[in-house]
Amino acid sequence: MKRLVTLALLGLITATGPIAATASPKACPPGLAKKDPACMPPGLAKNTAPEQERHSGLYEIGERIERPYVLIRDPSLYRLNPNLTYYRVDGTVYQVNPKTDAVMKLIGAFEALTN
Structure with a gap:
């Protein structure tokens, strides 16, 4: 009897397995389908933007420098x-x-320091 129940359960699991695997993924809500990139909430899309697109121009005092920078190892040369x-x-x-990495002071253009 125990063996019969086990075989019946195994057959049921095997029979329903492919049905679950062929289920279609959930569709994108209409509002997000029109966005670029599609189906991505605006806040998440903003967080995945490249660093250069998020910050253009000069850094303000107190602002943290997050993009690639070059450490000036010997400031006395300049x-x-x-x-x-x-x-x-x-x-x-x-x-x-x-x-x-917060900006304390804007010094200026690097070219001006090398002249």
């Missing part, structure tokens, strides 16, 4: 205080807090 930390981003030099 007549800057060697005890402070400086980053170069897209040709602009910033004095930053080394612990938070």
Whole structure:
């Protein structure tokens, strides 16, 4: 009897397996279907944008530098205080807090420091 029940359950599981596997995925809501990218909520789409698209222009004082930057290893070569930390981003030099990467001061164009 126990064997018969086990075989019956096994047959039932095997028979219903393909039905569940062929179920179609849920459709996208009409409002999200019209968005670009399709079926992605606006907040999630904003979070997946490339870093360069999210920040254009100069960083403000207090703003955290998140995109790739170049650490100026020897600031004294550019007549800057060697005890402070400086980053170069897209040709602009910033004095930053080394612990938070927050902009403390906008120094200016890197080209102006090299002349």
